[in-house]
Amino acid sequence: MEISLTTSNIKKKAAANTPSEVGGWSRIFQPFAKISKQTLIIMIVLQAIITITLWQITSDGLIPKPGNIATAFGQLLTSKLLLDNLLVSLGLTLKAMLYSIIITLFFAYASVIQFFKTMANFIVKCRYLTLTGLIFIFTLLTKDGSELKLSLLVFGIVPFFTTSFLSVIVNIDKQQYELCKTLGYNNWQTLYEVIIVGKADQVFEILRQNFAIAWMMITMVEGLSMSEGGIGTLLIKFNKYNDITNVVALQLVIFITGLCFDYLLGAARQWLFPYTKLKTGVAS
Amino acid sequence: MTDHIKAEVILKSENINLSYDDKIILRNINFSIKNIIRPGMLQGQVVSLIGRSGIGKTQLFKILSGLQQPTSGNVFIHQDKKVKAGDMGVIFQSYYLFEWRTIMQSLMMAAKQNSALKGKEKEAIKTYADNFNLSDHLHKYPEQLSGGQRQRVSIIQQLLKGSDFLLLDEPFSGLDVCVLDKVVDLLLQVSISDELKTLIIVSHDIETAVAISDTVFILGTEEGKPGATIKKEIDLIARDLAWQKDIRKEKAFMNMVEEIKTCL
Numbered sequence: 001m002e003i004s005l006t007t008s009n010i011k012k013k014a015a016a017n018t019p020s021e022v023g024g025w026s027r028i029f030q031p032f033a034k035i036s037k038q039t040l041i042i043m044i045v046l047q048a049i050i051t052i053t054l055w056q057i058t059s060d061g062l063i064p065k066p067g068n069i070a071t072a073f074g075q076l077l078t079s080k081l082l083l084d085n086l087l088v089s090l091g092l093t094l095k096a097m098l099y100s101i102i103i104t105l106f107f108a109y110a111s112v113i114q115f116f117k118t119m120a121n122f123i124v125k126c127r128y129l130t131l132t133g134l135i136f137i138f139t140l141l142t143k144d145g146s147e148l149k150l151s152l153l154v155f156g157i158v159p160f161f162t163t164s165f166l167s168v169i170v171n172i173d174k175q176q177y178e179l180c181k182t183l184g185y186n187n188w189q190t191l192y193e194v195i196i197v198g199k200a201d202q203v204f205e206i207l208r209q210n211f212a213i214a215w216m217m218i219t220m221v222e223g224l225s226m227s228e229g230g231i232g233t234l235l236i237k238f239n240k241y242n243d244i245t246n247v248v249a250l251q252l253v254i255f256i257t258g259l260c261f262d263y264l265l266g267a268a269r270q271w272l273f274p275y276t277k278l279k280t281g282v283a284s
Numbered sequence: 285m286t287d288h289i290k291a292e293v294i295l296k297s298e299n300i301n302l303s304y305d306d307k308i309i310l311r312n313i314n315f316s317i318k319n320i321i322r323p324g325m326l327q328g329q330v331v332s333l334i335g336r337s338g339i340g341k342t343q344l345f346k347i348l349s350g351l352q353q354p355t356s357g358n359v360f361i362h363q364d365k366k367v368k369a370g371d372m373g374v375i376f377q378s379y380y381l382f383e384w385r386t387i388m389q390s391l392m393m394a395a396k397q398n399s400a401l402k403g404k405e406k407e408a409i410k411t412y413a414d415n416f417n418l419s420d421h422l423h424k425y426p427e428q429l430s431g432g433q434r435q436r437v438s439i440i441q442q443l444l445k446g447s448d449f450l451l452l453d454e455p456f457s458g459l460d461v462c463v464l465d466k467v468v469d470l471l472l473q474v475s476i477s478d479e480l481k482t483l484i485i486v487s488h489d490i491e492t493a494v495a496i497s498d499t500v501f502i503l504g505t506e507e508g509k510p511g512a513t514i515k516k517e518i519d520l521i522a523r524d525l526a527w528q529k530d531i532r533k534e535k536a537f538m539n540m541v542e543e544i545k546t547c548l
Contacts, residue, residue, distance in 0.1 A: 175380040178351055183445060184370030184397045193393075198384050275384055278427035 145225025373442030
């Protein structure tokens, strides 16, 4: 009764059809070539060593050497200064992302209703507005620095979140709506099944993809109200005293924190929505 | 000829026309399907809609299932009920299932739409899963199933919904010989599950579709006229070519297949 092409069969067939993974180092310069995991790791380590060595050799004093940055990075990690400021920034970012995703989901889900569609499309266009030009208006509209930073962040993030989520909705396979119709679902049931339940995993993917934007904005908005601290404030202070070594070390912290969040959101998506782990490729 | 009675009309396509801009796709599609009763037997029927690729079969399929509105004309079921989306069981060529739902959840969604199963949804799912050899797969996701398993789930899903009509779009497309026989057996099993169960198969695979059908409608074009229409209706029961297991070996069957081919 069964058609023989299961996922595992397809993977095996795909593996059999791809060129051999072992084939020497020349493969790393060939288009579409597959390399073994071991070769990949060795290649990355070598690339990193070469980059750091070149950096160490060519640094002329103005640009800090990797060794100095590593020392500053180590000192930053053990200091209470970094932890306190990092927690402030993370708290603000997560709060802004939470508000942003609530607003985004409301307008994205409602975008299938004509009355809200225009609003959602307008929000998408708002990504062309610059935050710098709106600081004064937001200062007038908010009570304090904390509220100002949060509202600016939310205003900055929502258009990007909405753009991503609307694109998911627009690209929904027609078959999903048709299956709902054949099951006798009304439009509200279809909205719930196809968009709210069916695309719940995409919310995590959008968060993951757009976390970088929020994380990039945080350093900018924190400079507007420095009394509460944050890594943006710390960065401004280091810049003010031309402490480039600490600036780069702090950038490294920001970079690693971003990568950690990227990984965590990806893992959370797979844990909450196990079907996302199952790759497509089953014959129909 | 096998003893049978053609009773009331259970599906009627009345003057269906479909055009996109100035292009006529379907023209004056008129046909009806009657309830076939075999004394002493409890079985439904299989109707095939045969046509060349690209002739407009899928459009007609969608119109019959209520998923697409024709430019003019109507489809009625059970005498005078205008068909709307959800009235028919529809099985697409891709056997699409929601990838975020387990098989059990997908089947439950369909069962809950059927008021006759209220409170007995789980039992009904279990019975169908047992009959269709899917009991071990109920807690899997569609991506974990083979194409054949997904096809069976799609069929069960639409059966659980409780519609008398089951529309199948190209159910034999892309299947190898062994699987094809199993799908044919499966469809026959479904067709005899209920007196009013009517399978409407839209296909370009003449031999396979006709071998299990009671009635065949040929969709084709007429010379000098734009758009496809029903060119011919073949009553296989009248020709004594229905309800026979080894019908393909019969000379009369082969002649009829040739007759259909020349008509396309």
